[in-house]
Amino acid sequence: MHVNSKDITEKLTFQEKRAVVSRLLREIHLLAPTFIAVTVVKQFCSVAVGYIGIYLSTAVLTGLQEGVSAESLIRRVLLWMLATLALYLLTGKLSNESEVIKSHSWELLDARMAVKNMEMNYPDLDSPYVSKLYSRMEEDNRWGSGIYGGFDNLEKLCFQAFNALFAVGMLIPVLHGLLALQSPLTGAFFAVLVLAIFCNGMGERYFGKKITEYMALWTNDKPEDTNLMWYYAVYDGVSMENRKDVKLYDALDLLKEYTFVHGMKFLKHKDNLVAGASGRRELIVNILNAGVRGICYLFLTLIAAGGGIAVGMLIRYVACFERLTNSIQNMLHDAQAFLLVARRQSTLFEFLDIKGSFHEGTLPVEKRSDNEYEVEFCDVSFRYPGREEYALRHFSLKLRIGERMAVVGKNGSGKTTMIKLLCRLYEPTEGVIYLNGVDIRKYDYSEYMSLFSVVFQDFALFGYSIAENVAAGRRYDAGKVRDCLCRAGFGERLRGLPEGINTLIGKEYDESGILFSGGEKQKIAIARALYKDSPFILLDEPTAALDPVAEYEVYSAFDEMVENKTAIYISHRLSSCRFCDDIVVFDRGQAVQRGSHGELMAEQEGLYHALYTAQAQYYENSAGEEVCPQ
Numbered sequence: 080m081h082v083n084s085k086d087i088t089e090k091l092t093f094q095e096k097r098a099v100v101s102r103l104l105r106e107i108h109l110l111a112p113t114f115i116a117v118t119v120v121k122q123f124c125s126v127a128v129g130y131i132g133i134y135l136s137t138a139v140l141t142g143l144q145e146g147v148s149a150e151s152l153i154r155r156v157l158l159w160m161l162a163t164l165a166l167y168l169l170t171g172k173l174s175n176e177s178e179v180i181k182s183h184s185w186e187l188l189d190a191r192m193a194v195k196n197m198e199m200n201y202p203d204l205d206s207p208y209v210s211k212l213y214s215r216m217e218e219d220n221r222w223g224s225g226i227y228g229g230f231d232n233l234e235k236l237c238f239q240a241f242n243a244l245f246a247v248g249m250l251i252p253v254l255h256g257l258l259a260l261q262s263p264l265t266g267a268f269f270a271v272l273v274l275a276i277f278c279n280g281m282g283e284r285y286f287g288k289k290i291t292e293y294m295a296l297w298t299n300d301k302p303e304d305t306n307l308m309w310y311y312a313v314y315d316g317v318s319m320e321n322r323k324d325v326k327l328y329d330a331l332d333l334l335k336e337y338t339f340v341h342g343m344k345f346l347k348h349k350d351n352l353v354a355g356a357s358g359r360r361e362l363i364v365n366i367l368n369a370g371v372r373g374i375c376y377l378f379l380t381l382i383a384a385g386g387g388i389a390v391g392m393l394i395r396y397v398a399c400f401e402r403l404t405n406s407i408q409n410m411l412h413d414a415q416a417f418l419l420v421a422r423r424q425s426t427l428f429e430f431l432d433i434k435g436s437f438h439e440g441t442l443p444v445e446k447r448s449d450n451e452y453e454v455e456f457c458d459v460s461f462r463y464p465g466r467e468e469y470a471l472r473h474f475s476l477k478l479r480i481g482e483r484m485a486v487v488g489k490n491g492s493g494k495t496t497m498i499k500l501l502c503r504l505y506e507p508t509e510g511v512i513y514l515n516g517v518d519i520r521k522y523d524y525s526e527y528m529s530l531f532s533v534v535f536q537d538f539a540l541f542g543y544s545i546a547e548n549v550a551a552g553r554r555y556d557a558g559k560v561r562d563c564l565c566r567a568g569f570g571e572r573l574r575g576l577p578e579g580i581n582t583l584i585g586k587e588y589d590e591s592g593i594l595f596s597g598g599e600k601q602k603i604a605i606a607r608a609l610y611k612d613s614p615f616i617l618l619d620e621p622t623a624a625l626d627p628v629a630e631y632e633v634y635s636a637f638d639e640m641v642e643n644k645t646a647i648y649i650s651h652r653l654s655s656c657r658f659c660d661d662i663v664v665f666d667r668g669q670a671v672q673r674g675s676h677g678e679l680m681a682e683q684e685g686l687y688h689a690l691y692t693a694q695a696q697y698y699e700n701s702a703g704e705e706v707c708p709q
Contacts, residue, residue, distance in 0.1 A: 133249070136395075195430070229420045453477065456474055458510040474668070482645055534604050540600055
């Protein structure tokens with residue numbers, strides 16, 4: 080798959096523009112269903128307050144000219160002042176409501192993105208297509224406020240639309256009078272007015288596009304002497320992963336040169352381009368606006384001089400014409416900005432629309448009281464997304480419930496890949512995996528996943544309580560949690576914790592949390608696997624950071640914990656898994672040997688014998704005796 084979203088500098092058809100704008104409006108409504116309604120009422124009230132002032136000032140002047148009594152004028156003023164106060168209060172309340180709605184929508188979008196990530200099939204998350212989407216989303220939002228800019232621009236557009244409508248409404252009498260004159264001069268006035276507005280719109284479009292192109296410049300753009308990866312220096316140079324190398328090799332001066340010399344040179348170049356385009360736009364727009372206003376003032380003055388408009392009304396019409404021209408100009412600008420926000424979010428929308436690539440089966444997994452399950456890999460081959468080489472090639476294996484299997488081999492030989500395929504984190508590129516004779520893709524995905532408890536080398540614990548981590552949920556059986564922790568060897572440590580199973584792991588959310596050691600976290604992860612109580616338990620090198628003796632002790636204890644369940648132990652250390660009667664040796668994506676430790680050692684030309692002999696020094700003591708006896 081490839082990223083379908085166009086770059087923000089590419090030309091869109093009218094249909095494409097309408098599609099991205101409609102999608103942005105739908106997303107805004109989805110995140111904040113009441114936002115548009117609140118915005119419409121708020122901006123109506125906000126605009127109305129301004130026009131009450133214009134109406135009131137002209138009404139007073141006209142009243143004075145017509146000899147209206149002071150008492151009557153004061154009553155009118157007080158009435159409109161009360162109306163203005165009511166509108167101010169309502170606008171304030173709606174503004175607060177709007178800010179709350181926007182704040183909530185930001186949290187909801189973050190949550191929606193997180194849920195989408197969790198719902199996606201594992202291969203999709205690992206695919207080059209999704210990686211490119213992430214990269215484009217970051218690129219499209221590196222300036223601006225992302226989808227939240229749509230909220231702000233929608234408010235601005237609504238305000239300007241009401242501004243124009245109110246202005247037109249108050250100008251209807253004078254516009255009607257101008258049209259009634261049927262004068263060539265009147266026709267010329269309207270023609271010049273429409274032409275100026277059209278030119279304004281074309282200018283906004285042209286310069287808006289230029290500014291967007293300049294803002295989208297990055298380090299791979301001209302001039303070439305600024306293409307020096309200052310982005311790497313600014314962002315990656317301060318990352319925790321790189322900081323130690325910066326310190327050890329005294330690379331600070333190198334990064335500072337890229338950042339403050341070459342990087343700033345590029346920024347200055349880009350800023351000059353943007354400023355130049357913005358300046359030209361402002362110059363042209365101001366000239367057009369000045370011309371439009373001058374023409375409007377001229378016509379209104381001529382009409383007033385001829386007695387067509389009262390002097391008091393002249394003020395109203397001048398103010399309304401100025402507001403009308405301003406609102407039209409601002410609407411053109413804000414519409415361009417809203418379209419740009421919509422275009423920049425098209426990659427986000429594409430991400431949210433990703434459909435799962437897995438075949439979702441419907442067959443229920445047979446719930447067997449005797450736990451009699453059999454898994455068979457039948458001529459399975461697999462390549463990771465975006466890669467040409469095979470991680471597994473023509474792999475076949477059969478495993479029955481209750482068996483203990485050790486999977487050994489060098490790093491990168493395909494051991495973990497087999498586990499990921501078995502757990503349906505990925506699907507085979509070729510071949511089939513069967514459960515009790517049925518293709519696993521035909522089973523209901525959630526039911527099938529419930530068969531497996533896995534502890535990976537890079538297992539993850541969350542910053543919640545120990546109990547919530549073990550149960551993987553908010554609801555749990557406290558007695559069962561404690562039992563699993565004790566069986567996993569965490570019992571003594573648990574008894575020393577004042578909060579017991581309610582102790583928080585880490586300090587991400589609360590300073591009262593405990594920073595457990597790697598070994599303690601490992602035991603909690605094993606307890607989580609035990610709590611799930613699945614018929615298959617898989618250990619994928621979760622003890623790789625331990626020495627061979629400690630790893631052997633963990634595996635030996637775990638062998639007692641799993642009781643009658645099927646257990647698969649993966650390790651590149653052969654001594655740790657010698658207690659298994661069934662050992663499978665992986666090499667270059669294939670199972671090259673299978674048998675017990677004694678049988679495999681008897682094959683002196685085999686890979687297992689060579690690996691075990693090479694590793695023997697790590698699990699023999701100074702006297703040459705094995706520290707991990709059979």
